[in-house]
Amino acid sequence: MMKVRAKGWFLLGLLLTAMVTFTAAPALAKFPDKPITLIVPWSPGGSGDMSCRILAAQMEKVLGQPVVVMNMPGAGSMVGAKALADAKPDGYTLGFLGISATIAQYTSVAPVLMDQYVAISGVINPELCLMVNDKKPWQGLPEFVAFAKANPGQIKNANAGAGVIDHLYSSEFAKVAGVEFTQVPYQGWGPSLAALAGGHVDSMFVAIGPAKPMIKAGKIRPLAIASEKRHPHYPDIPTMKEGGVDIVMPFWESIVAPVGTPAEIIDALDEAIKQAFSTPEVQKKIKDSGLDIAYMNTAGIEKLRSESSNKVKAMVEALGLTRK
């Protein structure tokens, strides 16, 4: 009798456990059951890499599986994008592709198209900012534009290389403001910021994060940010719109998966990224490091992505950088 009763309790227990498990996570009972790889198409040490390493460390705590950052730099993020597009769409290989990959669709000789991968979450940087060498007299955007209009080609604007985001945006700025720059290309923002700090060039359109130390050192100063509204972290920097140039320069990244990844896995990952972002630990790191990245959900980033794609295409064509 006792034996039968014990068996009954055991079965009931088993049933309850099964019910709890299955109702809690029906389709994802097992995801993730092994480490996830996050392909970063940038070299170690840059702001993109740094953002990924901070997020990956926290996602690991949320998901219970390691999230391994793998750097695959090259060709305006096309090397990493190709590896991602070729990966199995099972949610275990993710990528960190943003506006640079969107540009490279049009400038690369062997592009990975944006419809080969889908966005999970947006990792949004503050919009680009116009910086000038601190010894330059211009105190605001109107003065800068007035000088540029009076002296066409006199302003040497550093960019991070032909076809890189700030090259496109600064050329667009010149068009909208009706000015003419002499574009001086460098290999990335590091060397171009050094040139700006040294006064060898006059201006630059760059993210605030990497420029911060030099702003603090009094070598360069921001004139205007290319956003709709002033950035909450930098309320002192006026927008370009306020200064009379109606332009925005969104600078976004996104965590993506190969096309064909099941929707419930995308949702689960989006949720994990959202949670990772919202922890006080990550928020503190984002603020302290000056990365200033913000989370955006799947629907939002999909919309931003397709908007950007059209804009970028026109800019690439205007500069004659189209390859395909």
Add this chain to the structure above:
Amino acid sequence: MEAFELLTAGLGNFAQPLTLALLIGGSLLGIVFGAIPGLTATMGMAIFLPLTFAMSDTNGMIFLLGIYVGSCYSGSLSAILVNIPGTPSAIATGFDGHAMAKKGLAGQAIGYATLASALGGLFGVAVLMFAAPVLADVALEFSAQEYTGVALLGISIVAYISFGSTIKGLIGGVVGLLLAMVGQDVISGYPRFVFGSKDLQAGLQMIPVMVGFFGLTEVFDKLERESHIAVIQTKIGRVLPSLSKLAKLSPMMLVSSLIGTFIGAVPAAGGAIASMAAYGVQKRFSRHAEKFGSGAPEGVVAAEAANNAAVGGAFVPMLSLGIPGDPQTAILIGALMINGLAPGPMLFATRPDMISTIYLGNVFCVAAFAVIGLVGARYFARLMHVPGHYLLPAIFIFCIVGSYAIRNTLFDVWVLLGCGVLGYLLQKIGIMPAPVILGFVLGPILEDNFRRALIMSGGDWTTFVSRPLSLALLVINAFIILGPILLKRLRLRGLNQED
């Protein structure tokens, strides 16, 4: 008083057992990453960066410093022992270092390399401590015109490091320039030698090309000769050079350290150019130039003092202005910023203990690798006695793993194999790997900056002589190329007059 505080405020940190353990652990890791061809300090630091999130900011910095400083030193070990530089900055070390090892003097070569590295490292830190703000301002004055001058300086060295025929050395340099041209041009965005491949569009990567030309070429060469070359079985004599020899070399170390610190402080120049420039200058002005390349301790010392001094130099723009001088300092800046610390003048005021920790950390890391190097020299040197049929496959595997790991792509492994075969064939006709790599490294720096300078000047060529710094560099270039010839003339005339 303030300056004193900057030196001592972090001293207390180093009394903590955990801090010391991190320093030694970081240095050991750095030595491993630096010594294995293809594994780089940048990679090591990136991998271990998330670990430092859990440490105090000073401890995290010390740990990363250990990896950085350790790897800058240990690139010399593999250059000496197997003629494969572990890092680009150890290329010049291998010229004489490996020649010494082949003579059975591996232990001594490591001894020289370790001492020169330590002295160079300390010199760099000393300059950093006492002259950072001044030097940073000079480094900022460097624009495209000056970079062109520095790159020219490096290119003119091709002629001196091509042991044997100068013409073949120059041909090698051109091969390097051609390889460097592959990929998308930074200035115009135009793809060159790309053949519709995104991998080629990204250009050939430094590590696979270097490891191919040095590592695989060496493996193929040894394979061919293995059958009729006896493994050198000499006793490893004293590792430490005598004091008199050291005294004789010390002026040279000082000059190399100076060159190294200065080139290190110029953003994006780095240890590879520093050590090759120092080696070239020393060889050019040595009275025994013919000994260079055949196992002269002078060559090892010249290269190693310079590339380790470049570390202190790289910290100059990083700490004073937040400008990374090389990829490693870029990661250190990231590590500081994650802790809410922006490098720059403010950091000196708000966190003197952090500045002091970086200064002292550098000094202690140098001490750590010096001890590890000198104690370990005998053991490392035994690698020379490992028969080729064990050693060569191991090297081959490391070359492949390292090339793959740099970007996690198989394409880089093909580049490695291609460069290995090309390097082997070129060596057969007397074209050595060093000038090829020098061309490969310096070509893009010269081309981009030359074009950039002309863009900035609106096409005006006088920009190269109208800027004082650029003019000074061109004069130095002329002096290095013509100086020894003039010196020889003067000496000859002096001799004639004595007669």
